[in-house]
Amino acid sequence: MDKTGASASERSHFIRQIIEEDIASGKYGGKVITRFPPEPNGYLHIGHAKSICLNFGLAFQYHGRCHLRFDDTNPMKENLEYVESIKEDVRWLGFDWKGHEYFASDYFDQLYEYAIELIKSGNAYVDSLSPEQIRHYRGTLSEPGKPSPYRDRSVEENLELFGKMRKGEFAEGECVLRAKIDMSSPNIVMRDPTLYRIRYRHHHRSGGKWCIYPMYDFAHCLSDSIEGITHSLCSLEFENNRELYDWILDKLNVYHPKQIEFARLNLSHTVLSKRKLIRLVEGGYVDGWDDPRMPTISGFKRRGYTPASIRDFCERIGVARRDSMVDLALLEHCVREDLNKHAMRVMVVLRPLRVVIDNYPENDTELLTAINNPEDREMGTRQVPFSRVIYIERDDFMEDPPKKFFRLAPGREVRLRYAYFIRCTDVIRDESGQISELRCTYDPATRGGDSPDGRKVKATLHWVSAAHAVRATVRLYDHLFIVENPAEEEDFTACINPGSLETLEGCMLEPGLENTPPGLRYQFERLGYFYADHKDSAPGRPVFNRIVTLRDTWARIQKQQQKK
């Protein structure tokens, strides 16, 4: 809550202000209709999530609606597989377009009619210059362009030529339809932009019906207009295109939505450009688009992130017009906050160290009560078996501990969570000198974890009974890049984190976890939040992905000590 009493979910930003002014003035009849317009030529990433949350969120907040529209005007790059993955990702994020699913390609007939109208009013012409010539005629950033020699063809000739373009009487690249605006405009976008080009390509929806396809600038504004969009939100790079957006709608004298630009998301320690993402996949740096290290929606899903945490993140980063780089730590904070409240706690030992409790009866097993989630007592308790031989984390023992190490060491006493106090009496090594086992004694009076005499221990360790432990594979994920902004590096692949994935076999789970249904999330106590991978995990053969670690004060102390 801020001082106005508004929660984060309703805090204002410049787009909300514009919408509220429009509602107040009755500009669009008080309606709010937005749209999310992906091109189906790749997978959605966290940057798209920002746009999805913004568009669907605004529509929800102002009781309007949000359309899902596929901007499929380029048959060379688009296909059905992407349409399906995009729909799945939007749904997973928790949004419903309620049947308002559209394709720019569905408007091809209408768009063609609009093009003819533009020709008839003298606002468009067929140009027969080659692509290279067009580039040359366009001029540069500082010099004006010059008119094409075909610019003054008659309406009749243009109509005939455009008809021939449609009928397939020209080769690709032989001619295009251009808007007739101003070759000396200081805005290069307005120097007679291309409206239609010829492509003899099968389209994933219209099939072979068309061999001419509209360009983004022509199709997008008119699609918005046809659908009655009120506020057309896009990223900053389309700022220069707004003049053309407005020009086309004005010349055609049709319903005119308002284009509003905002800054796209940049996230630290990752890349979000489609080109770089493709390079990661095709270069084999990651294992596909849904690799848990990928910033794609499917990657975050596979990693174990919750939709709610991503929505919360998108709300917290705000919406503004300046370029920014959001710290990945904020996303991690969001998922921790969500999972802290909802994830069941369990005990898992990642790197097992065998501990024998010498004074514990040889063949006894007892059941101890563990709390499933201290943040939500309604999640209840469970019984965890304890016996003479257990595993603890190798990191939880040091033979020669530094000052601030509170965990187990020779002669020292610690608590086993929900169980007993134990004291280390001996360290056993194998032939190579490696510590292979610890011998300890326990205090029977501390059953359940409390000492009747009131003596304190400085640490509580998680553990798993050796006789009851279940084996599993656990994958430890870390930032994909070791630098904050890989995009500004000469070769971004050179700063990929070599430790971004560590696969651990033979991790010891408390019993009951062997049949974890894929898709479930847990907190492994003292370690982090983990997800039973929905692809690789199966009942009886669990595989967990680490979503995020717990905040780790000890790790920070260690880092400080290393610096000294």
Next chain:
RNA sequence: UGAGGGUUGGUCUAGUGGCAAGACGACGGGUUCUGGCCCCGUUAACCCAGGUUCGAAUCCUGGACCCUCAGCCA
């Protein structure tokens, strides 16, 4: 160097002529059967220079720096 945008603590965001606020991070402390959660505290910002004004992050002028645009991509 033509045009369009932008610049508030380390990061993100608020502010719309009147006490520069919040979140994340970092640091310190309290609490604790998770070195988690929670609680408390500390740190730290208006790009620069003029001007208007009783008063400027906000308005004006000039400058610096950053981003976008020269696809028959979106």
